Amino acid sequence: MATDRDSVLLAAVGILSRQPTAAMDDIARAAGISRATLHRLFPGRDALVREAAGLALRRISAALDAAAIEDGDPVQAVRRLADAAVPHAAEAAFLTGESRLFDDSEIWASWERMDARVAELFLRGQQSGAFRVELPAAWLSEAFFDLLAGVGWAVQEGRLAPRASTTALTELFLGGALRRDQQP
Amino acid sequence: MATDRDSVLLAAVGILSRQPTAAMDDIARAAGISRATLHRLFPGRDALVREAAGLALRRISAALDAAAIEDGDPVQAVRRLADAAVPHAAEAAFLTGESRLFDDSEIWASWERMDARVAELFLRGQQSGAFRVELPAAWLSEAFFDLLAGVGWAVQEGRLAPRASTTALTELFLGGALRRDQQP
DNA sequence: ATCTGATGAGACATGGCTATCGCACTTGCG
DNA sequence: CGCAAGTGCGATAGCCATGTCTCATCAGAT
Numbered sequence: 267m268a269t270d271r272d273s274v275l276l277a278a279v280g281i282l283s284r285q286p287t288a289a290m291d292d293i294a295r296a297a298g299i300s301r302a303t304l305h306r307l308f309p310g311r312d313a314l315v316r317e318a319a320g321l322a323l324r325r326i327s328a329a330l331d332a333a334a335i336e337d338g339d340p341v342q343a344v345r346r347l348a349d350a351a352v353p354h355a356a357e358a359a360f361l362t363g364e365s366r367l368f369d370d371s372e373i374w375a376s377w378e379r380m381d382a383r384v385a386e387l388f389l390r391g392q393q394s395g396a397f398r399v400e401l402p403a404a405w406l407s408e409a410f411f412d413l414l415a416g417v418g419w420a421v422q423e424g425r426l427a428p429r430a431s432t433t434a435l436t437e438l439f440l441g442g443a444l445r446r447d448q449q450p
Numbered sequence: 451m452a453t454d455r456d457s458v459l460l461a462a463v464g465i466l467s468r469q470p471t472a473a474m475d476d477i478a479r480a481a482g483i484s485r486a487t488l489h490r491l492f493p494g495r496d497a498l499v500r501e502a503a504g505l506a507l508r509r510i511s512a513a514l515d516a517a518a519i520e521d522g523d524p525v526q527a528v529r530r531l532a533d534a535a536v537p538h539a540a541e542a543a544f545l546t547g548e549s550r551l552f553d554d555s556e557i558w559a560s561w562e563r564m565d566a567r568v569a570e571l572f573l574r575g576q577q578s579g580a581f582r583v584e585l586p587a588a589w590l591s592e593a594f595f596d597l598l599a600g601v602g603w604a605v606q607e608g609r610l611a612p613r614a615s616t617t618a619l620t621e622l623f624l625g626g627a628l629r630r631d632q633q634p
Numbered sequence: 635a636t637c638t639g640a641t642g643a644g645a646c647a648t649g650g651c652t653a654t655c656g657c658a659c660t661t662g663c664g
Numbered sequence: 665c666g667c668a669a670g671t672g673c674g675a676t677a678g679c680c681a682t683g684t685c686t687c688a689t690c691a692g693a694t
Contacts, residue, residue: 284550285550285551286470286471286550286551287470287471287551341628344627363547363550366468366469366470366547367469367470367471388627391627395629396628396629397627397628397629398621398625398627398628398629398630400617400621401617401618401621401622401627402610402614402618404609404610405604405609405610405614405618405622406622406627408600408603408604408609408610409597409600409618409622412596412597412599412600412603413593413596413597415596416592416593416596419592419596420589420592425588425589425592426586426588426589426592430586430589433584433585434585434586434589434593437582437584437585438585438589438590438593438623438626439622439626439627440626440627440628441582441626441628442622442623442624442625442626442627442628443528443572443575443581443582443585443590443623443624443626444525444580444581444582444624444625444626445579445580445581445582446582
């Protein structure tokens with residue numbers, strides 16, 4: 267069953283987002299299976315990481331779809347995006363951490379495609395006058411994913427309450443750290 | 451000379467911020483010395499990474515000192531902080547990437563101390579009414595360093611112009627993505 | 635010019651992780 | 665009840681990076 271593989275992959279993501287170099291032993295233990303079974307499911311460590319990255323990308327992309335980021339008011343779209351993406355913050359943390367450990371052209375292309383979709387949303391928002399034009403859309407996209415990964419790390423290490431994470435991401439990203447009535 | 455060791459360490463930071471698992475071979479090549487000399491300078495990989503982390507932390511802490519973040523208006527202090535910290539974005543990227551690969555209690559304590567200083571700054575700003583109180587000071591600190599590391603990665607990979615990086619960090623962090631006159 | 639100290643290049647042993655295999659065990663089904 | 669499929673456990677082989685060593689070379693000092 268594919269569900270079985272996916273549950274193993276998600277366990278792998280959970281460990282690898284915290285320890286990007288965790289041994290197959292650790293991954294197997296985290297997934298509740300033995301090393302042998304892990305190797306029966308995936309032909310090797312590279313394949314495992316690749317599939318985990320693919321799954322993480324699919325899930326986050328599905329979140330973009332669910333948030334319908336191409337539709338409607340850009341600001342509301344970003345709010346929907348944050349709502350839909352925060353549950354996958356651990357996947358984002360895994361991808362940011364692992365992208366520098368393992369570079370696969372296919373994975374990279376998939377990431378770029380997702381990044382481009384988000385950048386397009388910000389560009390749309392800039393053209394509509396909602397977002398600040400001083401900040402490049404590509405940087406907004408980069409920063410959004412960095413903060414999403416940061417949420418993942420902070421939640422995993424207990425520095426941020428899961429319930430507060432969506433607000434933390436949305437409010438900081440959209441409104442910044444300054445109080446509104448204090449802004450010049 | 452200590453300068454010699456430091457220049458090697460900075461080269462190591464440069465590589466390890468991009469490839470946290472780079473081999474001693476790669477680090478030596480990046481530093482322009484041989485593997486043998488690298489081992490003469492540092493008793494092992496752990497020691498090298500530890501010293502590199504220590505140097506990075508000292509340099510970023512020095513930036514906090516230079517910015518005098520404990521003094522004056524909190525908002526101006528954050529602007530000074532960003533100005534002083536952006537040149538060390540690569541070090542921040544190295545630390546965020548490596549912190550999950552190598553945990554040393556001393557390094558961790560040093561990081562915590564620095565994080566606490568920044569969190570204190572945000573707390574001060576919240577008490578003075580400049581910063582939003584809905585966002586925990588600890589989260590603001592975490593987010594600031596995440597964005598700083600993000601700036602480091604984006605610059606290294608050519609997605610962000612170095613000249614624009616300070617503005618990108620300061621403006622997004624302080625003011626958020628929304629246009630001010632659009633904020634409710 | 636010679637000596638000294640440091641460096642680079644390469645060989646070598648070691649350890650940890652990976653990947654595979656064989657065997658015993660459980661689970662579910664006929 | 666017995667069979668088949670899947671799983672866990674242990675052993676094993678191989679690989680890659682690390683760490684150490686030796687030796688030749690080079691630059692600077694005397």
